[in-house]
Amino acid sequence: MLAVCSWPPQSVYNKMDAGEKSPLEVLLTCPVCRDIFTDPRQLPCGHSICMVCLNSLVQHSTEIPFRCPDCRCYFGKIVEVQKSYALASIVEDYRESKKAKAKQTQSVGCDCCPERNQPAVKTCLKCEVSLCKEHVRDHVELPAFTCHPLVSPLADLPDRKCPRHDDEVLRYYCSASRRYVCNVCDLETKRMNLATEASGVLARRLTDYMDQRFQLLEGKMNESKDSIKKLQDDVTNEKQKVKPQDSSLNSVTVVVLCLWFIVLYYACNFAVENQMLTDKVSMQQRRLHEIYSNIAEFLVEPERDSGDVVQEALEVPLTLDVDTASPFLRVSDDLQSAERVLGELDYPSLASRFEAPQVLSSQCFSSGTHLWLVEAHGHWEISVSYKSIRRKGEDDSAFGVNPQSWSLVRNHVGQLSAYHRKTSTNLSRTLKSNSIAVKVHFEKGTIAFSEMGANSFLTKLYEFQTELTEPVCLGLGLHSVYPPSRASIIRAIKS
Template sequence: MSAASCLLTEDQFLCSICLDVFTDPVTIPCGHNFCNTCITQHWNKNVKCQCPNCKKVFYRRPELQVNTFISEMAAQFRQSAQQKASSNSSEQQVSKPGEVPCDVCTGTKLKALKSCLVCLASYCETHLEPHLTMSGLKRHQLIDPVENLEGRMCTKHDKPLELFCQTDQMCVCVLCTYSDHKTHDVVPLKEEYEGKKAELGKTDAEIQQMIQKRQLKLQEMKRSVLLSKKDADREITAGLQVFSALKQSVERSQAELIDTIKEKQRKTEKQAEGFIKELEQEIFELKKRSSEVEQLSQSEDHLHLLQSFPSLNAAPPTKDWTEISVRPSSYEGTVVRAVAQLEETLSKQMKKLFEAEMKRVQQYAVDVTLDPVRPKPSQSNQGNDCRCVLSKKGFTSGRFYFEFQVKTWSVWTLGVARKSLRRTGKIQLSPRNGYWTVCRMCQGGYFAPADPPVCLSLRSQPDKVGVFVDYDEGLVCFFDVDAATLIYSFTGCHFTAKLYPFLSPCPNDDFETHTQKGPCNMM
């Protein structure tokens, strides 16, 4: 049987359904063989019992017969295949796409283990053996397998590129040093390799440092986003609480207003119901007497009329309704008083909010010292003489807060400004010109020199004004510190230059007492 098996191939013992060597092979009436499980499952899935190879139809499912001969041959091929697979596991690997093949192998190319820079060829384990055993080949330079070994040859002299010309920054062969690169600085490839490798190490260190810096910046940004989200969630929560309280206050005031009006209406209705009931009773009695009078007047009985007359002639007990009336309840001022009370409640809530806001912005308080240089008096946009002073320190990012005592000043302008702006001559205050300020006029009014200017209505004269700036958000806010109220806000600003605290007091006020002693009453 072994001799016969040499004439057979493995393909002859493959099941046409599973395409693998037969397992428990059976023969069907047409003579074709299949695995017992394969043909059974095939017929279970199909309506007709049909041979998968010749397509012959069996109107009754045939009885499957075990093919002993094929079963024995399939077992031998399976054993042989296992032995072959075990033997191949210890042999060299066949070259796959993307791998460097052996240049010596014929037919099936095996994977190369090394490339020779002298022979300019790549070798598998078998064909590499002479380079490992023969003394003449042992001196050849072997490297990990690479493709395109021809590119390592000088195209002009057909010699290996063994040197590096530092003058032209290119690889050359030995003969090149006697021709085109004769007077150039030429070093061995290994020497230049070591130098370039050191440069690469330095470059890699710089890159790693850049990566580290950016990773730190990335972490910083992520922390900023996380903090921003926490701040946003906190603000949303606080805002919901505030508006919920305000909503409840409005609803409560509305309910109280309705109850007040309804109570007045109930009192009016109750009073009217008593009067109506009395009037209806009197009307009923009067109608009854009228009927009796009419009936008696029509009587022909002289004696009866005269005897009954005295009792009918007496007037029934009635009330004098001349001065009695039901006056509708007065609702004038009811809604106004309710709204005023609501406004008072809202004002208290607003005061609490601004007090909390003041505490938040005051954590960004900075010490600011005014520039000791005294500018000459100049003309402002109000046409009055004024002096403009900036602080020594400016800000180009972040948040900062400072305060001015303005209680003793009759006229003042304060806020922030760009240092590049002039402080003499006629000054036109506006954000467009680089000034974000609020002003107190000589008449006692207040305004913000915005574009266009905005008149401000303040309940009281501020003694201390706080200024909060968020450079990155483009925000400048002015607060009445003692009253804990917002005076005015510049929003949506676009700052591109350094900002300095700005002050312009009235020249008639004692400005020197505020500036000579250091920080000028500024936090």
């Protein structure tokens, strides 16, 4: 998850230089010498201690009874201890892994230094470069790099490239194929799954239709056989009663010819129906192709300007920031949904928290084109807002009443309106679905609200034209209690 936040540069450098202990290292630390366990021994109370530290404590506890340094439990004059083999094995593995990691970190050089003789302290996963202490300063201090994740130096960074897409990094683990994939591979897999599912549904429907037609045809053929048998029996009875006459065209020949005509009729009818089925299959395939094209245009929407290169769209994470949520909004555990409640929730009192029933997204963006899909119910407000918007006072902090936010509002009777700088514009359209698409083009300064209908078609509702000077976030406002208003983030796409 990429979040825009204000980092104190000096404290970050102090933390990097101090080398804080990891949670595992804290668990493997002796409570006496404050170092990794050496020959750990387990006390009767369950806590562990180094053998050297235990001997030292016992020698200095001739007058004062020996107690556990962790829980202060007294064991008597004789202390029974035993070696903790599992803990000793874990400590040994941790020492080896720490040495290997330190050796690997020392072998990673700074990619920005001309001679690459400076050891790297961090690796940027977005820039895909390793940086020394001097060159990582820009990533920590400048706001332009706030969305760049920094990790410990990685020596195998070239091996993390996707073999199919050279410009992408392996980010996700696919449980089906048991391998790591990039964003483009994940998007292609989703499209293939959609196509496979739609093809399966179409095949089942065509199979059921063909079975019904064949059953009908089989019933007609059985009726024809019964009629033929009955005619043959009638002819036999007539022959027994009347002496047959020599004729080039007797009654049996006439019956056989009629039966042949019946068979030819049903055969022609079946051929016509088969041709109609073939035409319907072709029509369904064309329709399916149009649906896939609309889905592809919705998921990947390139921006074409004169002289610009078309960039492919990628799905990015977008979650709600609980620290900005009003006490009257309940945010889900996955940080994707919010719901209006009647009473105030027990949230910590923070300066970043709204008094009005509103919440901002954790991620804010300062460049590119972004498409956010939101599903909302009830009396709601979907907004694009600067993160610097005021949080206290309903007159200044509400979405749409200030210069820092642009909103689309649906009231309790279903009427739509657009708000900005306390100016309301009523919209004549009424929503046919609950899916709203918000498109922000940072360079052009456009903020468009659209309705997503059937087959993923977007119908534009309103568009703001402005100059965006700060990073923008997605904002949700939920106003009705009965029934409770709620909204969910469905997808976020960046191009």
